[in-house]
Amino acid sequence: MTTPPPPSASTPTPVSAPTPVRILLVGGGHVGLYAALRLQQRLRPDEAELTLVDPKSYMTYQPLLAEAAAGAVDPRHVVVPLRRILPRVQVVLGRLSALSPATHRATVTVPPPVQQQTERDLQLDYDLLVLAPGAVPRILPVPGLAEHGIGFGSVQEAVSLRNHVLTQLDLASSTRDAALREAALTFVFVGGGYAGTGAIAELEDMARYAARHYPGIQPDDLHWVLVEAGDRILPETEPDVGLRTTAELRGRNIEVRVGTRLESVHDGVVALSDGSQFAARTLVWTAGVRAHPVLRETGLACDAQGRLRCDATLRVLGTTDVWAAGDGAAVPDLTRPGECCAATAQHAVRQARVLADNVVAQLRGERAVEYRYESKGSLTSLGLHKGVAQLRGRALHGRTAWLLHRAVHLRRMPTLDRKARVLADWTLAGLLKREIVSMGALEQPRAGFETLMELDQD
Template sequence: MVKERARILVVGGGYVGMYTALRLQRNLRRELRRGEAEITVVTPEPYMTYQPFLPEAAAGSLSPRHVVVPLRRVLPHCRVVVGEARSVRHAERTATITTLATEERGAPPEELPYDELVLAPGSVSRTLPVPGLADHGIGFKTVEEAIGLRNHVIEQMDIASSTRDPAIRDAALTFVFVGGGYAGVEALGELEDMARYTARYYHNLTPDDLKWILVEASDRILPEVGEEMGRYTVTELRRRNVQVLLGTRLESCADRIAVLSDGQRFPTRTVVWTAGVKPHPVLDATDLPRTERGRLRCTAELTVEGHAHAWAAGDAAAVPDVTAPGTDCAPNAQHAVRQARVLGDNIARSLRGEPLRTYSHRYAGSVASLGLHKGVAHVYGRKLKGYPAWFMHRAYHLSRVPTFNRKARVLAEWALAGLFKREIVSLGSLEHPRAEFELAAGGKPPHDPKGSS
């Protein structure tokens, strides 16, 4: 039984935020019903994005709405606030948040008191001061970015098909991806596969006209699947005419020209930045201890070191890996989901005065998709490639996506995709849904700073 009424604030609605709230909702079922506890989730979006499915959403293998989970449906006993935490003063047990309502009114941020804090804001793209990146770069971390990139790739093919200018055509058909981790390799693999299929419907384009370039600063890609599988991935991509440039950096993409550290220059209208992530900036506005890399310094019980009633996990937290002393758990989805379960249990145990559990999980391995029926995997010491790895990738992530509803919809969509042809429609106008009406009403069409259409 909870000793007193507990106000639990969860900052973030991603993997850790959603799964922790879900676990708390189950563990504190009676307390929530009696009003002895309340759970508030503050999140910028009213849904959790299952990021491993973003490449398939970009390729059109999955509908965008099936890679997100509506928080209000899975967290019916929690208060979901769509907004952002601007700062946290844990010494005062107060968080400053902005909501859609405060932004609409131009009102000052709200002060939200709490008793227990779960900081799980996740991470944001880690960018470098590359000239032109802010103007022309495309991220790949949200479902909006994934669908926007799909529309953009097909629009570039439309541009190339409708022009006789070889310079415009070459720039439109050159796609540069920066970063050889999961996000970059899977996004490139799925989109190259999709574009190769789409090219058959253009009378003056062939798959060989498209130029795909993967730029990686280190000497290997996909380090998570091991050196051997990483080398296989490089070979597989190069066999598909993808230029894999290792030990190379993007120096500039100003004026729509990708300039690389090895001196190569590629006129391009597409630069996709997937070169890593960093902890969410809200951590800078807290009074909690952090590591030199900016992550919250945590204990193996998922408490913030030296601060009672503060908890953290996932990308924002440096959690000691008890299976490998002296190291921290890697900031990935595999750890985040498992940490969230322990975190939800430990908060409930703390409220009831029970001993806390230690988070311990031995890394199982990794799987990655390289397009339809292609993949690599290194799981429990076994190495797989090609179709078996691709099948394992789908099976694993189908088992991990939250709710039976989502599992059934994803499985049904995969089954239908196996029976029918791919969709090759670009809906770039979704980014400016009022453009046509504004023009008809005498206004000016919106300016697209990226020039993607």
């Protein structure tokens, strides 16, 4: 079946469907949430029915995930409950498993009912579709990675990593085995993008503070290594920002190894492509993300990276009723001809608003607009009172960059409720001492109960 070409931005075609029009949004991340907020604001209840599909009932504000791992922000405050802020949107917990653009039907796999184990499929019909399932970690076939690696893409992983780091300090403080102590105090992060750089900087800052409370451990005993396959860290930013960040990290005795890859992890020994090997009980994998695999299965136009090919209005090429944005969309960057927009939160939030406005424009027979945004700079927090930034060619570092980072993300954080909670966390963290308690039991809540059951049986 041949799909008609999309209408141009100057010749909009209204949707010929009975009202209310059914709009389906796949993905509750930055794009899905902000687009739904915009559509909820601009469309009347009798104009459209909004449905959002995502495996989780909340959106994670990724730029603050590293601070949640370090304890500067309560992990509950970097997630936004979808149902609370989208009262006019039907939220369906599930994942897109099949799509039929010809019949305008999506198949969503939802969790099984209580006391059942098999998942079930739900059929959802739509008139207009927004595809923003986000990205998944880019995992490479490195020997031992699956057994020893720790991810850093969710709140659960951030909390788990914090507990793990503090547990290693406990272990190193209590053991007399020199080799075990050295391995416990060695922390390797693979991937020098925003996630990896922010995570290692925030956790090193937290661990440096915590070390003073562990007998026999000095901050300089901790060995932190950031491994990046490219020629510099923070490749999403301007080169000067990456170089300044490298200098800042190395000044804190964090090894930054660029042009280096993880070769293997065997029996707790990390081997790198530069020939070095060392024992480490912590290996964090943050080596980038890739478009969600489900996009290739939709039958829509994808590029070599598996992203949906879109025009500048964020409409998927070859369609009249499908839009996409964010990590899973190849959107032309009009400020850099021949390139696509980078997969950053800056673009995702702004694309979501333009996308929503263009969906409304099509419903009302108005003209769609093209997405155009030129980045004004970049910001990176590197721990308490530490950061680097570049704004309009001006470099900032230290406390100034750190304060600017917090101000920008506080402004972008959705809902007044979450803004107030994050601000309260920051204020208390500035007035009180850091929390250095490991809550490892949270990861295995039934462990204590199961132990008691075993004792009773004995």
